Amino acid sequence: MSEPIEEPAASAPDPPRQAPRPWWSRAVLGVAVLGISFLALYHLTITFLTNSPTNTVSTRLATPIAKWVYPWFEQNWRLFAPNPMSQNFTVEARVSTDCYSSVTPWYNLSQMDYDTILHNPFPGHLEQNELRRAWTDAYLTTHDSSDVGTSGRAEMTRQYLVNIAMQRIQPRSAKDGVPPGKIMNIEFRVTTTDIAPADAPNQVQQPAVHIIPWRQVSPDAVSYGCPNGSVAP
Template sequence: MSASTPATGTPAGHEPAAAPARLTRRWSRALVSGATLTVAAVASVHLAATFLYNAPANPVSQRYAEAVHWWMDPLFSQNWRLFAPNPISENLRIEARASLDPDGRTTGWIDLSAQDEATVRGDPAPGHLAENSLRNAWLQYAQTHDGNGNPTGPNSEIMRQYLLNVVFDRLRGQVGGAIGSVQIRATTTLIPGPGRTAAQSAPQTRTLDWWAAGRGGSTA
């Protein structure tokens, strides 16, 4: 065999480089590790905020109350508390109607609660949005505004805009035109029980002013 003729293998100087592959694997591991740590950190923060949001008042929850409410409200808001559940004792029916552009034609009242009920009826695992988003949006609005619609807390405007957004999304696509403004009304009926008179269990309806769609401003 001649000394100038290689016996087998790749000619000298044309061997594949292995370093880039090792570098790619290193970066892949780093990205996976970073993504895992990020998800774990966000999950830990959310679990801690949820616990403090629902736990009875204590020095820790009071100290971080502003940050906890910033994280939880309005998308993750809940209406119950650990160790002291507050079961629902009333039926709430929310309806809305729209004024359509450009002629100002007004639709009839649309029962949004009935639509939610139809969506979850017969579903063994209904989604949180269909079950609670509309109801929670109304309750958060009612808790941050007085009977005349005046704000009573620092998050009042956020809750008003949240309610408007939820209702606007429900109406869009089913009213037959471009929505210029919406009006919302809610009927609350206490569930009959011991100590409640017929008058107390009678339906109570609250109708809000017209709100301009997209801006959250009142038109009345």
């Protein structure tokens, strides 16, 4: 007997072909990729010029670089030529009621930051930089050694320093005899100490003390003292 002939199994139907994308869709995708790539390359180039040492290109393109970088992409570090701080600053402040009828002790604003940063593996940006930059990058660059403003931004930077101090002092002032709502005047004391050189780390450095005279807290009524001429103790 002859063996039965097996019929071939029916093949699965071919999957439906996906319609090709229209040409305009591919064009839009290509333009988007090129635009994003150009934007990323431009940003990296501007960032590099911002952090590199001053050169002919960065000097010639200073205006477009500043417009792109500030304020959203500000860089606080430098490439190739780091400039670490060579001084330690201790910023203190005290406040008083009107005409110094009550004066608080000195509050060490810098120590408040140090206490927050100590043993903190992830210290915040405010604790590390806010007070330091308010003094070094803002106040010092807009005032001379006699605390006279040298820039149109001088009063703004002074008030910025006052605002930072008030945020930290107000919760503590009441127990020292000056209720927060009665604070009228503020005085700053900044102690600057050079960091000892590496070859003589134990060398004693002589600190320099700078006093910013008493001023009224409100930016709308700036004065250096009381109408009757009295001064704080």
